[in-house]
Amino acid sequence: MSDCIFCKIAAGEIPCRKVYEDDDVLAFHDINPVAPVHFMIIPRRHVDSLQECDDSHRDILGRMLLLAPKLAREQGLKDGFRTVINTGRGGGQEVFHLHVHIIGGNGPRPL
Numbered sequence: 001m002s003d004c005i006f007c008k009i010a011a012g013e014i015p016c017r018k019v020y021e022d023d024d025v026l027a028f029h030d031i032n033p034v035a036p037v038h039f040m041i042i043p044r045r046h047v048d049s050l051q052e053c054d055d056s057h058r059d060i061l062g063r064m065l066l067l068a069p070k071l072a073r074e075q076g077l078k079d080g081f082r083t084v085i086n087t088g089r090g091g092g093q094e095v096f097h098l099h100v101h102i103i104g105g106n107g108p109r110p111l
């Protein structure tokens with residue numbers, strides 16, 4: 001996916017404010033935060049969205065979700081956080097490389 005912005009971030013071709021990385025997963029701050037803390041967790045391997053995931057993504061999806069509370073705590077969200085996965089155009093997705101938004105620090109809000 002040579003024209004995918006998140007693949008370019010994962011490859012180090014576009015800079016980001018990194019939160020976490022390992023061989024399979026990367027987390028970085030959103031460039032346009034909607035709350036005091038707003039970062040996302042992405043798989044390094046490109047997949048368009050949750051809609052394109054299958055059994056082969058079970059492990060990476062689990063890893064991404066299990067990282068969320070750990071990284072949220074490290075970013076100062078001691079009290080909890082929101083997770084958002086926009087899926088497909090109908091779900092408001094703008095960047096078609098799967099990502100989980102981790103958002104918090106501005107108090108509770110309704111869905």
Ligand code: AMP
Pocket residue numbers: 005014016029030031032033085086092093094095096
């Ligand atoms: P969505 O696809 O609607 O779930 O959201 C895509 C998110 O990616 C938006 O919140 C953007 O602010 C964010 N974004 C787009 N480009 C970058 C970038 N280069 N670095 C960090 N975040 C980005």
Ligand code: ZN
Pocket residue numbers: 001004005006007008045046047096097
């Ligand atoms: Zn990608």
